[in-house]
Amino acid sequence: MFWEPEKECMDREELRQLQLEQLQATLSRVYMNVPFYRKKFDELNIDPDEFRSLDDLRKLPFTTKNDLRDNYPYGLFAVPLREVVRIHASSGTTGMSTVVGYTKNDIKNWSNLVARVLTAGGVTKDDVVQIAFGYSLFTGGFGLHYGAERVGASVIPISSGNTARQIKIMQDFKTTALVCTPSYALLIADTIQEMGIDINALSLKYGLFGAEPWSEKMRQEIQGKLRIIATDNYGLSEVMGPGVAGECLERNGLHINEDHFLVEIINPETLEPVAPGEIGELVITTLTKEAFPVIRFRTRDLTRLMPEPCPCGRKTVKMQRVMGRTDDMLIIRGVNVFPSQIENVLMSVEGTEPHYQIVVDRKGALDEVTVMVEVSESIFFDEMKKQHELIETIKRRLASELSISVQVKLVEKKTIERTEGKAKRVIDNRKL
C-alpha cells in the first residue's frame, strides 16, 4: 500500500531533477531570508547562484545543533512569526532544547509524510491508532497524530504514560495499531503479561515505533510478545519530526522521503562523504520546509544507505535502522563503543532480557565498563555455575565485538528502571 505512489515510486532521474529544483529554490530562500545562512555563505564565499548539481551540496557548510542553540529561539526561521502556525522544540535528549516552527503548508506536508510512513507500516483508514507518544513540545505525538488523521484512521491521542490505562484503552477501544517508542512498547508488553491479559484477546495488528534506536532482536521480541508487525520510523524535530523515513512491511530498512529531504552520509571525524553503503553520520537538507529549512544538518545519528531496490516497489533509497548516535559514542580506553553494539550482543545471548544498562566508571586512570543485564528468573535462581557460564559467554562475545573487555553483572528482572519515553541506557560516572 502506498500513500502517494507517484512520489514514492518516482523514477530516480525525475527525482534528481526535482531535488535539484527544490535545493536551488531552498538555497535562494535561505540566503534571502535567514541572516545566519547569508552570513555563513558570504564568509565562505559561496554564491547560491553557483549551484548546478546535487553534488555541489558538499561545498556548503554543515549546520549543527549548536548553530540552532546559538540562534535560540527564532533566529533560523525563514518566515516571519506571523506565518508560523506551530512551534515545537526538540526533546532535549542531549542538552538544551532547540526550537522549530511550521507554516500551514509545512504542517500539511508533515501530515502527508507521516501518512506515507503509517501507510507503509500497514495502517489504513480502518485502523484504530493509539498514540502513546507525548503530546507536547516533542514532535512525536502531534506528528503521528496529524499523519494518522490524514490517513483517515481513528486516532486515540492518549499520550505517553500510565501503562495500566494504556492497556485498558487498548482492550476497550480495540486498538489495532500502537505508536510509541520501542522501549515503551516492550514495557506495555511485559505489563500485559504481568496483568495476566490474554494477548490474543487484543485487536493489535501493527506497531510503529521510533524516537530511539532499537535492534532487530528487540523487534522480534516486541512482535512475539504483542503479536504484531512492528516497523521502525525515523525523524527528528530539527528537520521536521517523524515522517523523514519509515519502514515498509519488508521490515528491512527505512524508506527516506527523498522528495522532501536530501540525505548524505559522512564520516563524523573527517566530515567527508563515506563510500556508498558505508556507515556514517546522517546529514539532512530539507527541500520543501518553509518556516524552518535546514542546510546540511548533522543529525548525529549513525546509519548507512541501502541503495538496493526494495521488493515493495518504492524507489526511494532506504537507510538502515539507526545504530546509535555519534554523541552516544563512548570512548572507552580510546576505543569507540556504541551502546547499540552492546545491545546487539546481549540480544543474541539466550536467557537475557532486553533491559540493560551500561555503567562507565573511571578506576584510577582506567575506564571500566559494567554491563548490567536483566535475566529471566529461571536463570537468576539457578545454580551459580550456570550464572557464571552466562556471564562468561556475554563477556567473551562483548570482547570480540568491542575489542575491549567489560564487566558483566546479571540482575533480577525489573531491577533496571523502566521509562515511558526514551530509555536511559548509559550511565557515565566518569568525571572528565
Next chain:
Amino acid sequence: MLKIRNLEAGYDSLKVLRHISIHVSSGEIVTIIGANGAGKTTLLKTIAGLIRSQAGEMLFEKREITRLAPEKIVFLGCSLVPEGRQVFAPMTVRENLLLGGYVQYQRNKKKEVEEDLERIFGLFPRLRERETQLAGTLSGGEQQMLAIGRALMARPKLVMMDEPSMGLAPLIVKDIFSIIRKLRDEGNTVLLVEQNAKAALGIADRGYVLETGRIILEENAEDLLSNRDVQRAYLGRDLDTETKI
C-alpha cells in the same frame, strides 16, 4: 516532457535568468508566477529558442534543444503563444490559423490541417464566426483565442503561454482559463506564465515562483495558493475584495 537545468539567459551583458531548473511532466499544467521583470517572458522565449541561453541545458522529450532554431523547436512539438498575442493583423483569422499549421506541411501532414482547423473552430466558435475577418479588427479576447488557436494548429505536445490574461476583461479571462483547462483535460501539456497568479494557480497542477531571475519556490498549485508569501506578493493582501475570476 520538458526538463531544464541551470539555465542562464539574458540580453547582452544583462543576466535575467540566474540558474533556472524546472520541469514539466506530460499532461500537467505548470505555471510560473512572478512579478514584472522577474524573468518570466525571458524564460519562455529562451525555451522557444527566440533568445539564446548563456548556460545550462534544456531537454524536450529527452532531446537537447538548447541550440536549436525556434522553428525546429516548434517542429519538435513545443509552441509558444506570445505575450500580447502578436497576431498577423492584416491577415484573416483563417489565414492566421493556416500559418500556425505550416509546420504540419513540413511533417507531411497536409491532410490533417483541415481537420485541425475544424478542431480549433470547435474550441473557439467565435473564431469560426469571424473566419474571414481581418485579425486586426478582432477584440482583445478574440485575438488571444486566435493566438492560442494558431499555436495549437502546430499540434504541439507542449503549449507555452505568455500572459494570456493580459489586458483582458475579467469575464474573457475566465473564458481563456477554462479553455486552458479544457486543453489539459484533452491531454495537452501547458506551461503557463502569468501575473494573474490567482487565476493561474487555480487551474495549474504545480507552480514555480520566479523572483529576480531565481526560482524560490516549487510546490503544488494548491500549496502555493495558501503560501502567505505568495498571497502577499502576488495575490494582493485582501483576497476577499479581489475581482472574482
